Amino acid sequence: MKIIVTGGGTGGHIYPALALAKKVMEQHPDGEVLYIGSDKGLEADIVPRAGFKFEAIEISGFKRSLSLENMKTIIRFLKGVSASKKLIRDFGADAVIGTGGYVCGPVVYAAAKLGVPTMIHEQNVIPGLTNKFLSRYADRIAVSFSSSAQYFSTDKVVLTGNPRASEVAKADPQQGRASLDLRTNRKMVLVVGGSRGARAINEAFLEAVPVLANQKDLHFVYVTGEVHYENVVAKLKKGGEIPSNVSIYPFIYNMPEVLAATDLIINRAGASFLAEITSLGIPSILVPSPYVTNNHQEKNARWLEDNGAATVLLEKDLTANTLVESIEQIIQDPIKWRAMGEAAKSLGEPLSVEKLYGELKELIGH
Known part of the structure; x- marks a missing residue:
């Protein structure tokens, strides 16, 4: 063939x-x-x-x-x-x-x-x-x-x-954690703006870092996108040392394994990404891009939200405060976190x- x-x-x-x-x-x-x-x-x-x-x-x-x-x-x-x-x-x-x-x-x-x-x-x-x-x-x-x-x-x-769902569904979470050198049992929150990064997500997360640094039971893996990486690192270092519970990457090539190790994800709402997180049953905070044809990302995101699998934050409503609040509402409520994961899993197609x-x-x- x-x-x-x-x-x-x-x-x-x-x-x-x-x-x-x-x-x-x-x-x-x-x-x-x-x-x-x-x-x-x-x-x-x-x-x-x-x-x-x-x-x-x-x-x-x-x-x-x-x-x-x-x-x-x-x-x-x-x-x-x-x-x-x-x-x-x-x-x-x-x-x-x-x-x-x-x-x-x-x-x-x-x-x-x-x-x-x-x-x-x-x-x-x-x-x-x-x-x-x-x-x-x-x-x-x-x-x-x-x-x-x-x-x-x-x-x-x-x-x-x-088809991306099938590949991700078989990924090994232990390989994901090992590749990120995460040696604790803290819950992992993955923050990523798609393959090229998203300025709005980067800016909100940067502003939220001082608050999130105090959440020692969580580890944040922050994927900036290649084009934003150096600027993001420079801004973080201006405020002092990068917090020990924050890891920063420009891009992740073994995303299936990293996703398999993820407990909560913050991202855009591209269709392939949604296929990935539903195949694994990951609760999500979705920030749909307002710059795509026919506003299809918001339609994708609302589909998950309507089924109890995600929280949607429109870019116009995205701030450090709304981001932190959304994270806390999910991750600090084990019943809600588990229910969102089960809802996401029910929508998957492995x-x-x-x-x-x-x-x-x-x-x-x-």
Whole structure:
């Protein structure tokens, strides 16, 4: 089996693609997987670290207004299609799977034009622009939420869940704690703003650190995002030594193991992330990004909140005080903390990668 996977820009597109790639290699040790992405996206770093062959094409996303840059994007798309056709032919792909992000546009489109079986995977309730475009050409459309089906041709849609959930569900919490050098039994609170970080979460958490430093029964693992790391560390050190119950990282590469060791998480509300925490049953404080298309992160977050699995703090309401209050209301109430975890677990779909792999096998007749 020779499979091309593509998708990028953020971890929410990359990790589901890698979960499927790992499943393919697990089932076909003599098979091959090629990942096509952009050298400007996170995939250029994450994919080679995961041990997969990586090829880059040049592509950019459309602006939401008429501009000269959009004309350049069209030219890059056409060049990307040409480059993708060559990569697909040379590799001899049995199928091409796209998981979102503008980089998968020319790759999946090129495969469809070459007659290679294609599938796209949509992580969010409301599909992104690239997948809406590709839905006209893909042979199969896998979705994480049943309510996404209304946006696509129903005869192509299959409900699989998010494949990242399966990978995270098997993670070892002891490995997670060991990788962070956590040698106590204190509850761990993971603070992260997504694969690129979130300024609003960083600022609120920074302001809250003096108060949280007094909560010696908790350990805070604070993932700033690469772009914010040096600035955050400098600001913390201005106030003196970094508290002993706070660990700071620019990025975490073994996120499944770290998530498995987490007792409470503060994060954005991307769909892949929600698949991860529900597969493990982690209570959460969600701060949906207000800068995404169709406000889909708030819709994702409200789904968990309505089911008793999360507390939602809109960015406009996020302060050090509201953050500390939300943490204390959950972590200092064992009954509420346990109930939120059980609610999150009930929403999880641990067999999602098996379902997606099954659709892939059926697509190519294996």
